[in-house]
Amino acid sequence: MTEPATRTHYEVHQRVHAAMTAAMRADVLAIDAELVQRGGLDPYSREFVGGSRRLVLACTAALSCVLAAHRPGRAPEGGGICRGCGTRECRTLHGVNHVLAAYTVQPGGVDRAEAWRRAETYFSRGAGPVPVIVEEFPDGFVTRAADGSHDDPAPLLIVDRRTGALSRWPSLPFDVLAREYANYRAAR
Structure with a gap:
C-alpha cells in the first residue's frame, strides 16, 4: 500500500x-x-x-x-x-x-487511569505490579516507575493523550519535557 x-x-x-x-x-x-x-x-x-x-x-x-x-x-x-x-x-x-x-467515530483520548495502566504494563514487563508516578500535561502523561533505575538513559515514558502511543524520554525538567514533546508531535 x-x-x-x-x-x-x-x-x-x-x-x-x-x-x-x-x-x-x-x-x-x-x-x-x-x-x-x-x-x-x-x-x-x-x-x-x-x-x-x-x-x-x-x-x-x-x-x-x-x-x-x-x-x-x-x-x-x-x-x-x-x-x-x-x-x-x-x-x-x-x-x-x-x-x-x-459518523464521527474518533479515537478516544487517553485519561489518567488509562495512562497509568499502559505505563504499569510497560514498566512491569510481565513481572508483577510496579508503582508508577503519572504527571499530566496538555499533550499526554509523563510516567515513570517509582523505583526506576537511575542509570537508565530514558527513564520516562510519555503516553500520548490522543493516540495512547508510548515513547521513551530522558529525565528533563517537566516544562522542558512538555515543550519538547509538543515539538515532537508537531514534527510527526
Whole structure:
C-alpha cells in the first residue's frame, strides 16, 4: 500500500479501537438501571440502548477481522500493498474509514487511569505490579516507575493523550519535557 493507505489502516484501527474501548468501559448494570428507573423510552429504543454495548462490541470485533485481512504488506517487486486485496490502494479500508469518519467515530483520548495502566504494563514487563508516578500535561502523561533505575538513559515514558502511543524520554525538567514533546508531535 502507499503511505496514505498505510495511514488509512492505522486510522481505521484507531477508530475501531476507540469504539471498542468505549463499549468495554460502559457499565451495563448502570445502563440497565437507568433504563428501568427512568422508563421514558419507547420499547424499541429501550431494547436498542440495552443491547448497544453488545452490538458495538460485535461490530468492532467484525471490523477487527477486516483489519486483520486488509493490512499493509510488501509486494514481491517492492513497494506497499494491501495483503487482503493485493492492490496498492485498499478500497475496503478507505470505505470503512469514510463511514466511521462520517459518523464521527474518533479515537478516544487517553485519561489518567488509562495512562497509568499502559505505563504499569510497560514498566512491569510481565513481572508483577510496579508503582508508577503519572504527571499530566496538555499533550499526554509523563510516567515513570517509582523505583526506576537511575542509570537508565530514558527513564520516562510519555503516553500520548490522543493516540495512547508510548515513547521513551530522558529525565528533563517537566516544562522542558512538555515543550519538547509538543515539538515532537508537531514534527510527526
